[in-house]
Amino acid sequence: MSEKFQAVVIGGGPGGYVCAIRLAQLGLKTACIESRGALGGTCLNVGCIPSKSLLNLSEEFHKAQNLSNKGIEVGEVKLNLSKMMKNKDKAVTVLTKGVEFLLKKNKVSYFKGSGSFKNNNEIAILDEKGAETIIHSEKTIIATGSVPVSLPGIEIDEKTIVSSTGALKLDKVPTKMVVVGGGYIGLEMGSVWSRLGAEVHVVEFLDHITPGMDREISNEFMKILKKQGIQFHMQNKVESISKTDSGATVITTDKDGNKNEFECEVVLISVGRKPNTQGLNLETIGVQLDDKKRIKVDHSYKTNVQNIYAIGDVIAGPMLAHKAEDEGIAVAENIVGQSGHVNYDTIPGVVYTTPEVASIGKTEEQLKESNTEYKIGKFSFMANSRAKAIDDAEGFVKILADKNTDRVLGAHIIGPHAGELIAEIGVAMEFGASSEDIARTCHAHPTFSEAVKEAALSVDKRAIHS
DSSP, X not given: OOEEEEEEEEOOSHHHHHHHHHXXXXXXXXXXXXXXXXXXXXXXXXXXXXXXXXXXXXXXXXXXXXXXXXXXXXXXXXXXXXXXXXXXXHHHHHHHXXXXXXXXXXXXXXXXXXXXXXXXXXXXXXXXTSOEEEEEEEEEEEOOOEEEOOOTTOOOOSSSEEOHHHHTSOSSOOSEEXXXXXXXXXXXHHXXXXXXXXXXXXXXXXXXXXXXXXXXXXXXXXXXXXXXXOEEEOSEEEEEEEEETTEEEEEEEETTSOEEEEEEXXXXXXXXXEEOOTTSOHHHHTOOBOTTSOBOOOTTOBOXXXXXXXXXXXXXXXXXXXXXXXXXXXXXXXXXXXXXXXXXXXXXXXXXXXXXXXXXXXXXXXXXXXXXXXXXXXXXXXXXXXXHHTXXXXXXXXXXXXXXXXXXXXXXXXXXXXXXXXXXHHHHHHTTOBHHHHHTSOOOSSOTTHHHHHHHHHHTTOOSOO
């Protein structure tokens, strides 16, 4: 007889393992299936965590090279890439083992292997040795995440032509790297290798980077990255990428029809991700997909098939770990009859470059498109005493509020610790706060957060320090 569970989560990434833990907390006999051999999904293993480790370490390296400018005399600063990679891998191992401990602590059964549906209530798990285990599930949650996509006809080998996964494991600093795609991931990885000494060129099909970001912030972001040495080639379409003895040749066509050729050692393909639903056998049980191959769900994360649910990157919405986590908790609570809910208007997005870029809520372009009347408050970090004191004053805070009610509709920050500062705006928006509420809240001095307060004051044209 196959083992019976009240709930089974296929996928042990941020959405999956959080969902499994919450289901167990709510009293359900729960299992979690993960094919990678380590929990944490893309985020912990080949995404958020290792990339943030390298972003931090490369920034430390860059700072150390420039310490003498600040009166700290040091000897020659050398890069030990192998040691840096080991440090990154250590962080990953500690965190993935930590997730395994959390499953055990919450009495979640952990199965290593690839899960697929035999029918609505039976799941086959194929382990790395080819052995099959069948388990029975009353409720199943699909949380298998996403995988990088390539361009038509271009094969990623993770050595010369790499995805973000390969870009995290290069064994030497490339002399020249071409990043195809000007989104979050490409710019983060481009920043890492640029700081470590590579000449980085970004090729982007659009006329701006970070599609979907508030355009004013996007433009400022590109200006800052250019100053850091990253070269941008906008409105360029990749025609072909061919491997050579020394690396690869990238051929593009610009908006005027001119051909451009880039010789490089490494090409990073960063043109997006797609739902990872292959091998689940969804067609057997009849789960419906949309035109982008995402699993269709209702407001409770139910698919069209009874007792089958889906969350995270396999459904519509931003492909972000924290969005998947919140959906994992919401679906678990819905399954036991509670009122799980995710507010999609307050999901922050962060780019972990230097400076960081963070956004929440509506962009100015979206407000214009919806004919919403709004007010803008802006404050530069150049006028923030903490930022000036530590010589980290690039960027600004921008708050968008309803013209009539003053309710905060969105905020966009480029500058030091933007990813942390955006949380204050998130709390404000969750409670329906006005910009005046933020402006009247006492902020410690001297802190970066004072820039948020000043931007809120600026909404009503009463900023003190600008």
